[in-house]
Structure formats: C-alpha cells, structure tokens
Amino acid sequence: MAETVVSFVSDHLATLLREEGSLLGGLRQEVQLIKDELGHMKAFLKVAEAKEEDDPRLQEWIKQVREAAYDIEDVLDEFVLRFAGYRHHGFCGSLQRILKAIKSLRARHQVVSEIQSIKSRIKNISEGRQRYQVEFGINDSVTGSSTMNDSWRYSRDDALLVEEAKLVGIDQPKQHLISKLLEGDDHQLKAISVVGMAGLGKTTLVKKVHDDPEVRKNFPVRAWVTVSQTCDFPKLLRDLIRQLHKDLDKSVPQSIESMTTAELKEFVKDFLRRAGRYAIVFDDVWHVEFWNAIKFALPEGNYGNCVMQTTRKADVASASCTESQDYVYKMEPLSIEDSWTLFCNKIFKGNRCPAHLMDVAKAVLDKCDGLPLAIVAIGGLLASKDASRIDEWDKIQHSLGGELEGAGKLERVKRILSLSYNDLPSHLKPCLLYLSIYPEDDLIACQTLILLWIAERFVEWREGMSIEDVAWGYLSELISRSLIQVTDVFYEGLPYDCRIHDLMREVILIKSREQNMMTVTTGQPMTWPSEKVRRLAIHSSSNSSNIQYHQQRQFYCFEHLRSFITVRSTNPLLSKTFLSEVLRSSKLLMVLELGGEEIEETPNEIFNLLHLTYLNLYGTKVAKVPRAIGKLQILEYLNLGDTGVRELPVEILKLLKLRYLIVFQRVDPSGSDYGYHGFKGPSKLGRLQALQRLGTIDVSSGSVIVKELGKLTQLRELFITQLRREDGKELCSSLVNLTGLRQLSVDSVGKGDDYVDLNHHQHSLSSYSSCSFLQSLRVLIMRGRLEKMPIWITHLQNLVRLDLIWSGLRAEEDPLESLQHLPNLGEISFCGSYQGERLCFKAGGFLKLKQLWLRRMEGLRRMTMEEGACPHLQRLILKQLPLLEDLPSGIQNLSHLQELGLYEMSSRMMEKVENQEEESEDYRRMTHIPEIVIGFYTDDGRRRIRRLWGKKKKKTILA
Structure with a gap:
C-alpha cells in the first residue's frame, strides 16, 4: 500500500515539475530532490512490504514513508489550490495576478516552509532505507521474498492430516473429482x-x-508437492524426485543436488516416462508461470497420466486446463446444513446445540458463511467457553475482528486470508482495501465501485484504453483471485453486483486501519484515530445525535480528508452541523458520496471544494442546482438521479472534465416501465466534450438540443426522454457521430398517440456496414409508440440487450422478424410492445438468447417455440398476459430453460400449471424445467410468490 502511495505521489510530482514548473520558482530543486528520493524508496518498498509483518522496525519505517507521501500529496494539492488555480488573462488578468501574488506571499512562505520540512523528513527516512537494505541484504532489484513463513507451511500440513470421519460435505465433490x-x-x-x-x-x-x-489402484506412481507463494523451483523438483523414489522404494541419486533446473526437469521427465501411470498433485499454486515451467517435466506417455492442482486464482486454474479432457472445479462454500453439522461436531462433539445458544450460534455461523477454515477455528474458540454462559458466546460473536488481530485466537485464520492480500500487485491493494467502506453483507454495485476507484486516483491510465475499461480489468483480477464474489451479472457477462466474505472483510478492515486507508464509523461515540483521517465512511446505523467528535480536534481530524462517504444511510437527517463542519474544514476533499441522505438542498460548502472530482447526491431531496456549480471545474462525476432536479444552470458548461452527468426521476416510483423525468440543459450542451454517460436529457425543447448531442463524440451511454416525432431525423443524424456509443435509451412516453419515428435516416445511415454507431451499440431501449421497427435495427450485429416498452406494434409489424437473426442478442424485454394475437419464435432464430421477458401484451393469445428456436434460453418470464391461457407451444424444446416465471397470468393458465397430473402431456412438457415461479395477488391485495420445483421435488410456498 505504501508503494502505491509513493508511486502516485512520485507521478504527481513529475506532473507538477512539467506543467507547473514556473510557479515553483526556487522550490523546483527541492521538489526534484524529493521526487528522486521517493523513486529510490519505491523500489525498496516492493520488497520491504512483503517482510513487514515479521519485523516491527520495518512496519514503522513503512508507516513513516506512507505518512510522508500523504503529507507531500497534501502540500502539493494545497500549492495547486493556492496558486495554479488562479489563472487570468488580458490586462485585467495581469492586475489580478499581481494583487493575488501580493496577498499570497504569506501562503507562499508557508508552502516553502512545508516543503523544506518534508525534504528533511525524506532525508531521514532515506537513511533508514539504506540501513535496512544492508541489514536485510535487500537490493532494489529483488522482487520477492525467498523464504516461506513456517506457520503457513504448518497450516497446509494440518490440512493433510484431517481424518475423513471429521469432514463434512466432502463426499459429493470427492466422488465427482474421482470420476x-x-x-x-x-x-x-x-x-x-x-x-x-x-x-x-x-x-x-x-x-x-x-x-x-x-485412485491409488489406477495411479501406482503418486506424489504431493506444496508449491506456495515463494516457490523455489529447483528445490521443488528435488522434492518431487525424492517423493517419487520413496514411493517406488528406490534410493535417491546424490547427483540431483548439483543439477541445473533444466537437468532436473529432464531427470523428472525421464523417470516418469519409465515409471508407469502417475498422478501428481501441486498444492497451492499462485502463478501461471509455475505451470508453464513444470509442464515440460511431465511426459504424456500412453497411460492416461494426471496432474491435479489447487489454487486461489482462476487464471492459474485455466492456464493448465486447455485440452478437451482437462477440468476446472470451482470449490463452493458449505451449505447451511453442512456448516451446522461441522459447527456442532467441533463444539458439541456431534450433539445438538443447546436451545439457549441457538440464536448466537447461528449469528456466529453466518459470519463463517460456509468457510470450513473459519467454522473449525471459531468452533474451537467457542468449545473452550462455558456453554452455560451465553454472555461469553455473545462476546465472541461481537469481537471476531479483535480475535483476528494481533495474537488473537483466530490469528491463523487472518494469516491464511492475508496471503491473498499480500500477493496482490501494488495497484490492486488500495482497490481491495477500499471495500472496507461497505457494511457487512452489503451488496456492492460494481459500476459504482469502479467509478469510486477512479475518483480516488487508484486506477492508472493505459495507452489505448479508457480509464473505465482499466478499472473493470482491476475488478476482474480481484474476482479471478477469489477475493471478490460475483452475485449478479448484466449484459456481456460483466459483474453487476458483488460481495466479500464476512471474514475477508474483517481482514480488510484490519489492513485498512493499519494502512490508515479508511476510518469507518456507525456514528456511535468513538475516539478519532491519532493519525490523520483521510477517508471517512459512515454506515447505515448512523444517528446524527450519536456522531460525536471533540470540537477542538475537528480541524486536526478533517483538514486532510479526501473522501467523505455515507453508505445506505437510514438516518432521518445527517447532522447539518456535522456535515457543514466536515465540508468546511476539508478543502482537499475529492470524493463526496451522500446518496440516500435526506438533504433538501446542496450545502453551500460543497462549492468551495475545488479538488472535488466525484459528487453523488442520488436519492436526496435536492431540487435545484445553484449556479455556483461552475466553480467545481475538475468535477468528473455528478449524480443527481432520483432527485427533484429538472433543470441545470448554464454554468454546468464550465465543467469541461465532466464524464458522468446523471439527472432523472422515475415517472412511476415502483418501476421503470413508464420511463423517467429528465432534465432540461443549456442549449450549448455540446461543449461538454468529455461526457461519457448522459442521462436523462429532456429534448422536448426541440431540435437544437438534439443536434448538440451529436457533438458529444465520447459518449458511451445516452438516455433521452420526451423525444418529439419531428426530431427523429435529427436524432439519427446525431447518432452517426457517436462512434463509441454502447447504450442508447430513447423515451417518448407522455405524448399520447404520437409516435417515435426513427426511420428518417436514409441520408445519414445509408451505409449500414460502415456505420460505427450501429457496430458499437450493445444495449437499446425504446420506450414509446413505434409506427414500425426502425430499418437499421437489423444491422445491430453486436446488440446484446433490447427493451421495447409500450411500442404498440401492429400485428403486421411482428418484431421477431427483425430481431431473430441478430447474432449476439442475449436479452429481450417486451412490455406492451405488440398488439398481435400470436408470437412465433422460428427454428434457427435467436441463437444466443438467454433471457426473455414478455409483459402487458393484452392481445396475445398464443406463443410458439419451434424446435431449434432459442436453443440457449435459460429464463422465460411471462407477466400480465390475460388472454394467454396455455403454456407456449414447444416449450419442451427449450432444453436449457432453468426458470419459468408466471406472474399475474390468467386463472386458467395458473390452474393448468399447478394442477397437472404427472401422467398428463402438459406435465411432461414442464418436467425438464428446474424451477417454475408463480406470482399472484390474494383477495386482500397482498402479493404472493409460489415456487414449484421439478419432478419428484416437493412444492414450497413462500410469502
């Protein structure tokens, strides 16, 4: 983490020297010296951070480096705030510069003094680096530790000694892998x-x-090799040779001690070739390079030889599994039932849990979340407590984080989980630690997370890639390393929501506190850390009356604050006094996340935060944006979604770095079928050239604003509302210029019988094959009446999702005809889209469709799924189709269907589905579907969900 901070500050210094050198004056040499020293430290830190847990002196030195780097960052931003921000032009501007310089002499003297002080600190820290380099024998070219922690070795050996009788939930995966x-x-x-x-x-x-x-019978030659993070490859090969000789009762040649790596590989290969059928396990593999090195020592032969490996990383698993017979098995957490069995076996020796401990036992088990290591470790801790005293169990439940820290009873669990963090490259460590802002069991919106990473400057620019795509790459790598769990995906398989394991979160919280990464509070009385608070997160249980801080220390705590975040707050009103004080004293604030707070107007203090890059007021009661918004000239993200804002002032055009502008409110708060209220923007909106996401823009004022959209050539996502029929031609002309557009939403709901007409485009979209807009679009949402399907829709070769809402297409305009051969279409949602009586999905059509929603089509009487249509459909949802009384004809052809949802359908349809005899034809048509979900309203207006599971499984009714 310190390496990351130093790297960022070093880059920041280089930029300052390059772009603001004239402002530095006599300080230029001082700043250059600091930059050079940080460069030397960065190389040493890469190695030092790998050793810090085992040496308190290194920990203290790394802390000094990190805090010095943070202070340099503060001084630099103060410098830019005071001087670089004041740029004027012309004669009047020259006078202002002179006046400003006179007024700033004191400020300049303060900056000089601070930089001189930092230079002195850096010099002392650098002397410590040189001393430790000699003492630990580390030079800047070393990239990793050469020794392995003994406790980690022992913990792996323990796993090999577990008696099978004590294992739970292992039989099924064991038999699966043997087969x-x-x-x-x-x-x-x-x-x-x-x-x-x-x-x-x-x-x-x-x-x-x-x-x-x-397995022993089929593979007479066997070996087990523990690889681990710090693999000494020649030593590993010698260990493998010894095991193989011992297994075959042969003496080990002394010559292996002097062999080179290449000779050892050849020795192993020759030995295995002659030995017979072998099965070798490589346990705890961390790097793809290991497989690339070891595979040359493994002969294929004619015996069906096998290699198994365990790893935490998906890319390592897939690297070795490239042939048709190779296999990757994803290990899942224990089920609730197996977790409970293991828990009781460990604590109560297989007996039942006493009734008075049930609630606290379940709460503890929830923390373990199916992780056997945690269940056994925490179970062992609880087994030592008096089972008659519930207070002792309660104490453990509420202090698991403390037990993980230091020399706590669960320190071994922390050490094992921490290995994954320690293995991360420096740019991913702050990204993982940032997850400490989220409360326990919180679902994390992936899109929001990566935007916060970008705002915090954790994400590095890469040539030829957008900053968002780089951030998605960071998230994918954390998922691949089994540190983040995906809970839901959206189009193109990108993760939509994710979470972290409860105990992994505890480890992240510990690391975050150690690194002074984040201060997290639930608003309860607390003592602020002695270190400077740089990021403050307030969680949902916050109460304004409980947010306490010592008035005299307030400036000390928050003058260094870079991020202020509230997460899913249920607080009626965050204390205005507290919020105002934080904003007033945090002039270096970059991230302000107030989503969901009951704020009625934008605090004036926000407009003095000239370093602010991220401002989220989503779901607040803000109804107006002051003209002072124009002062936030480096703002990149502004979210006013689900607020009362309907118009933006012309000063918004000063925000030339703005990439995300989100302003809307749902017409129907219960859903999005009826669209969104948008905002009316200034007529010169095209000046915001950096915009990548714009939503939702109200274009009812006419063609001028529609034409401006064509100037926003960086747009990836565009949401339009209140489009007039006569502006369809102008919109098509503008869309041609948006060569990177991935998502388009066009909304005209509220215009009565008027139609959305997007077919006036022959002059602008005449060459479909070469139109970049048509090739880039991934998601298309059209809400409002269509006279006919746009001709160009058949050319959306990369479209993966299509929503047609209230289109009202006539029977002769069957939408399926235009869509069935789109090669990448994976999701379709029709809502009031078609007036015909029949929909027929024809053979050979919709080859990649996985999800299909059909809603509110009141004339639909029949559905047909021909054999060969929708061959990969997994989810079919039918809702409010009152005349559809039978299941789709040919539903038995949908062999991959996992879920059929029937919501508020006709009583005849419900009766047919629920009351089928097993011998009936209709029942046989449904038996391949694992889950059928029925939704309905009872007579008293309450909504109910009934789930019908597949054949031979019981029915379960859920409220």
Whole structure:
C-alpha cells in the first residue's frame, strides 16, 4: 500500500515539475530532490512490504514513508489550490495576478516552509532505507521474498492430516473429482484444477481424492508437492524426485543436488516416462508461470497420466486446463446444513446445540458463511467457553475482528486470508482495501465501485484504453483471485453486483486501519484515530445525535480528508452541523458520496471544494442546482438521479472534465416501465466534450438540443426522454457521430398517440456496414409508440440487450422478424410492445438468447417455440398476459430453460400449471424445467410468490 502511495505521489510530482514548473520558482530543486528520493524508496518498498509483518522496525519505517507521501500529496494539492488555480488573462488578468501574488506571499512562505520540512523528513527516512537494505541484504532489484513463513507451511500440513470421519460435505465433490480423474482417454495427460478462496478446504478435498483406494489402484506412481507463494523451483523438483523414489522404494541419486533446473526437469521427465501411470498433485499454486515451467517435466506417455492442482486464482486454474479432457472445479462454500453439522461436531462433539445458544450460534455461523477454515477455528474458540454462559458466546460473536488481530485466537485464520492480500500487485491493494467502506453483507454495485476507484486516483491510465475499461480489468483480477464474489451479472457477462466474505472483510478492515486507508464509523461515540483521517465512511446505523467528535480536534481530524462517504444511510437527517463542519474544514476533499441522505438542498460548502472530482447526491431531496456549480471545474462525476432536479444552470458548461452527468426521476416510483423525468440543459450542451454517460436529457425543447448531442463524440451511454416525432431525423443524424456509443435509451412516453419515428435516416445511415454507431451499440431501449421497427435495427450485429416498452406494434409489424437473426442478442424485454394475437419464435432464430421477458401484451393469445428456436434460453418470464391461457407451444424444446416465471397470468393458465397430473402431456412438457415461479395477488391485495420445483421435488410456498 505504501508503494502505491509513493508511486502516485512520485507521478504527481513529475506532473507538477512539467506543467507547473514556473510557479515553483526556487522550490523546483527541492521538489526534484524529493521526487528522486521517493523513486529510490519505491523500489525498496516492493520488497520491504512483503517482510513487514515479521519485523516491527520495518512496519514503522513503512508507516513513516506512507505518512510522508500523504503529507507531500497534501502540500502539493494545497500549492495547486493556492496558486495554479488562479489563472487570468488580458490586462485585467495581469492586475489580478499581481494583487493575488501580493496577498499570497504569506501562503507562499508557508508552502516553502512545508516543503523544506518534508525534504528533511525524506532525508531521514532515506537513511533508514539504506540501513535496512544492508541489514536485510535487500537490493532494489529483488522482487520477492525467498523464504516461506513456517506457520503457513504448518497450516497446509494440518490440512493433510484431517481424518475423513471429521469432514463434512466432502463426499459429493470427492466422488465427482474421482470420476473426472478416471474417465476419458488413456493416451493423454489430464490436468484437473480445484479453485476457490482461502479456507474452503481445497487441499483437504484433493488430499482425500489423492489417497482414495480407487485412485491409488489406477495411479501406482503418486506424489504431493506444496508449491506456495515463494516457490523455489529447483528445490521443488528435488522434492518431487525424492517423493517419487520413496514411493517406488528406490534410493535417491546424490547427483540431483548439483543439477541445473533444466537437468532436473529432464531427470523428472525421464523417470516418469519409465515409471508407469502417475498422478501428481501441486498444492497451492499462485502463478501461471509455475505451470508453464513444470509442464515440460511431465511426459504424456500412453497411460492416461494426471496432474491435479489447487489454487486461489482462476487464471492459474485455466492456464493448465486447455485440452478437451482437462477440468476446472470451482470449490463452493458449505451449505447451511453442512456448516451446522461441522459447527456442532467441533463444539458439541456431534450433539445438538443447546436451545439457549441457538440464536448466537447461528449469528456466529453466518459470519463463517460456509468457510470450513473459519467454522473449525471459531468452533474451537467457542468449545473452550462455558456453554452455560451465553454472555461469553455473545462476546465472541461481537469481537471476531479483535480475535483476528494481533495474537488473537483466530490469528491463523487472518494469516491464511492475508496471503491473498499480500500477493496482490501494488495497484490492486488500495482497490481491495477500499471495500472496507461497505457494511457487512452489503451488496456492492460494481459500476459504482469502479467509478469510486477512479475518483480516488487508484486506477492508472493505459495507452489505448479508457480509464473505465482499466478499472473493470482491476475488478476482474480481484474476482479471478477469489477475493471478490460475483452475485449478479448484466449484459456481456460483466459483474453487476458483488460481495466479500464476512471474514475477508474483517481482514480488510484490519489492513485498512493499519494502512490508515479508511476510518469507518456507525456514528456511535468513538475516539478519532491519532493519525490523520483521510477517508471517512459512515454506515447505515448512523444517528446524527450519536456522531460525536471533540470540537477542538475537528480541524486536526478533517483538514486532510479526501473522501467523505455515507453508505445506505437510514438516518432521518445527517447532522447539518456535522456535515457543514466536515465540508468546511476539508478543502482537499475529492470524493463526496451522500446518496440516500435526506438533504433538501446542496450545502453551500460543497462549492468551495475545488479538488472535488466525484459528487453523488442520488436519492436526496435536492431540487435545484445553484449556479455556483461552475466553480467545481475538475468535477468528473455528478449524480443527481432520483432527485427533484429538472433543470441545470448554464454554468454546468464550465465543467469541461465532466464524464458522468446523471439527472432523472422515475415517472412511476415502483418501476421503470413508464420511463423517467429528465432534465432540461443549456442549449450549448455540446461543449461538454468529455461526457461519457448522459442521462436523462429532456429534448422536448426541440431540435437544437438534439443536434448538440451529436457533438458529444465520447459518449458511451445516452438516455433521452420526451423525444418529439419531428426530431427523429435529427436524432439519427446525431447518432452517426457517436462512434463509441454502447447504450442508447430513447423515451417518448407522455405524448399520447404520437409516435417515435426513427426511420428518417436514409441520408445519414445509408451505409449500414460502415456505420460505427450501429457496430458499437450493445444495449437499446425504446420506450414509446413505434409506427414500425426502425430499418437499421437489423444491422445491430453486436446488440446484446433490447427493451421495447409500450411500442404498440401492429400485428403486421411482428418484431421477431427483425430481431431473430441478430447474432449476439442475449436479452429481450417486451412490455406492451405488440398488439398481435400470436408470437412465433422460428427454428434457427435467436441463437444466443438467454433471457426473455414478455409483459402487458393484452392481445396475445398464443406463443410458439419451434424446435431449434432459442436453443440457449435459460429464463422465460411471462407477466400480465390475460388472454394467454396455455403454456407456449414447444416449450419442451427449450432444453436449457432453468426458470419459468408466471406472474399475474390468467386463472386458467395458473390452474393448468399447478394442477397437472404427472401422467398428463402438459406435465411432461414442464418436467425438464428446474424451477417454475408463480406470482399472484390474494383477495386482500397482498402479493404472493409460489415456487414449484421439478419432478419428484416437493412444492414450497413462500410469502
């Protein structure tokens, strides 16, 4: 983490020297010296941070470096705020500069003094670096530690000694892996990878597979090698050679001690080629490079040899599994039932949990979230407590974070989980620690998370890539490393929501506090940290009356604040006094997240935050944006979604760095079927050239604003409301210029019988094959009446999602005709889109469709799914189709269908689905569907959901 801060500050210094050198004057040499020293420290930090947990002196030195880097960042931003921000032009501007310089002599003297002080600190810290380099024998070219922590070695050995009788939930995955091991071609080397987060029991599972009698019989030559993070490859090969000789009762040649790596590989390969059928396990593999190195020592032969590996990282798992027989097994957490069994086995020796402990036991088990390592460790801790005293169990439940810290009883769990953090490259460490802003069990919106990373300056620009795409890459890597769990995806498979395991979150909180990354409070009385608070997150249980701070220390706490974040607040009103004080004293604030707070007007103090890049007021009661918004000239993200704002002042055009502008309110608060109220913007909106997302813009004022949209050539997402029919031609002309547009939403709801006409485009979209707009579009949402389907829709070769809402297409304008051959279309949602009586999905159509929603089409009587249509459909939702009385004809052809949802359908349809006899034809048409969900309203107006599970499974009714 310190390496990341130093790297960022070093880059910041380079930019300042390059672009603001004239303002530095005599300070230029001082700043250059600081930059050079930080460069030397950065190289040393990469190694020092890997060793800091085992040496308190290194910890203290790294802390000094980090705090010095933070202070340099503050001084630099203060400098820019005081001087670089004051630029004027012309004669009047010259007079202002002179006056400003006179007034700023004191400020300039203060900056000089601060930089001199920092230079002195850096010099002392640098002397410490040189001393530690000699003491630890580390030079700047070393990239990693060469020794492995003994406790980690012991923890892996422990997993190999677990008795099978004590294991829970292992039988099914064990048999599954054995079958994979024994099946298939006997003339090909088979690779099987088991992947999952730390503590899931990967090593234990693979050990039981490896030792199974059936496996031993089929693979007489066997070996187990622990790889781990700090792999000494020649040593590993020698260990493998010793195991193989011991397994075959042969003496180990002394010559292996002097062999080179290449000779050792050749020795292993020759030995295995002659030995017979082998199965080798490589446990705890961390790097793709390991497989690329070891595979040359493994002969394929003619015996069906097998290699298994365990890893926390998806890319490592897939790197070794490239052939048709290879297999990646994703390790899942224990089920609730198996978790409870393991928990009781550990604490009560297989007996029942006492009734008075049930509630606290379940709360503790929820924290473990199916992680066997945690269940066993926490179970062992609770087993030492008096079972008659519920207060002792309560104490453990509420202090798990403390038990993970330092030399707590769960320190081993922390150490194992921390290895994944320690293995991260420097640019990903702050991204992971940033997750500490989210409360326990919170679903994390991935889009919001990556935008916050960008605003915090964690994401590095890369040539040829947008900053958002780089950030998505960061998120993908954290997911691949099993540190973040995806809970939902949206179009193109991108993660929509994610979460972190509760105990991993505790480790992140510990690391975050150690690094002074984030201060998290629920508003309860607390003592602010002795270190400077740089990021403050207030969680949902905050109460304005409980947000307490010592008045005299307020300036000390918040003058260094860079981010102020409230998360899902249920607080009636964040204390105005507290918020005003924070904003007034935090002049370096970059991120302000107030989404959901009951703020009725934008605090005036915000407009003095000239470093602000991210401002979120989503879901507040703000109804007006003051003209002072123009002062926030480096603002990149402004979210006024679900507020009362309907118009933006002309001063918004001063925000030339603005990339995200989001202003809307739902017409119907319960959903989005009826569209959104947008905002009316200034007529010269095209000046905001950096915009990448614009929504929702009200274009009812006419063609002038529609034409301006064509100037926003960086747009990726565009949401339009109140489009007039006569402006359709102008919109098409503007869209041609938006060559990178990925998502388009066009809304005309509220115009009575008027139509959206997007077919006046022959002159502008005449060459479909070369039109960049048509090639880039991924998501299209059209809300409002269509006279006919736009001709160009058939050319959207990369479209993955289409929503047609209230289109009201006549029977002769069957929308399926235009859409069925779109090669990448994966999701369709029709709502009031079609007036015909029949929809027929024809054979060979919709080859990639996975999800289909049909709603509120009151004339629809029949649906047909021809054989070969929608071959990959997984989810079919039918809602409020009153005349549709039968299931779609041919539904039995949808072999991949996982869920059929029927909501507020006709009583005849409901009766047919719920009361089928197992011998009936209709029942047989449904038996392949794993889940059927029925939604309806009772006579008293309450909504009910009934889930019908597949054949031979019981029905369950849920409220």
